[in-house]
Amino acid sequence: MFTGLVEEVGKMKGITKQGEAMHIIVGATHVTEGVMLGDSISVNGVCLTVTSFDRASFAADIMPETYRKSSLHELRPGDQVNLERAMQAGARFGGHIVQGHVDGTGQIVTRETDANSVVYTIQINDSDLLRYVIPKGSITIDGISLTVIDTSANTLSVSIIPHTLSQTALQYKHAGDNVNIECDVIGKYVDHLLHYKQPESAAPKSKLTTAFLMENGFL
Structure with a gap:
């Protein structure tokens, strides 16, 4: 999870594409401090997994779903990108809840x-x-x-x-x-809870309604 407070502006150092799959190398010095393999770093709002790193860069893979849903496929070497490491428990929460799951x-x-x-x-x-x-x-x-x-x-x-x-x-x-x-x-x-429709064979529908939320001060 992230907060939406950008820690560093990185630079695209390398991009490899195979169809709708990508491998990227991002130049950065701040977000690589204390990084470990498998850590999450947000790149222009997209949560990516660190697959390799050194003191001045890290690499990540981009799968087809991310390729299609985000603008990462438009990146070119030299482009600037926003970077943020996953938040730490106990740190100040200065932004809002950001998952890094681009809609x-x-x-x-x-x-x-x-x-x-x-x-x-x-x-x-x-x-x-x-x-x-x-x-x-x-x-x-x-x-x-x-x-x-x-x-x-x-x-x-x-x-x-x-x-x-x-x-x-x-x-x-x-x-x-x-x-x-x-x-x-x-x-x-x-929105999902209010509009979710269970299969006919499933348990009875939830009693959670817009009226219920309004009566109890949620809306």
Whole structure:
């Protein structure tokens, strides 16, 4: 699990593709401190497993499902990527619950300056994901924990302070670029429970309903 607070901006050093499978080598010095084989590192919001490493880089494999669901297949040598190690128990939880399980991708529509911030408007490639996105709720964009400031029929907007922009690879992205999106896991679980349909042969349906949640202060 991650928090969405990027620790380091790494650089793609090597990429090998075989169909929809990839092997990548990422240049990094901070997130490799104390790393062990099998550890998880978030790369642009995608949880990957470290398969080898040295002091200045680590390697990971990308399977077809990840290839198809994320924007990692667009990476080229030299590209900058956001990196975060899995959170430690007892550490400060500065962002929100991020699994590193990308729900889909979006395309930056506009990038505009608003006083001391930069506002990105992003069109969601799978509009069904917007059911999990609410104004002032949490969203993960390329592994960065951000707050949604607005939504429309097929877009969401986030506002980013100068520090966050300068410390992440989002500073290099502009209109037309794709980003990885992970929606708030709490919303996904609530939605699944409310709309889950058991097979006819299964046990009786759960009594958990929208009305029940509202009556008991959950909604």
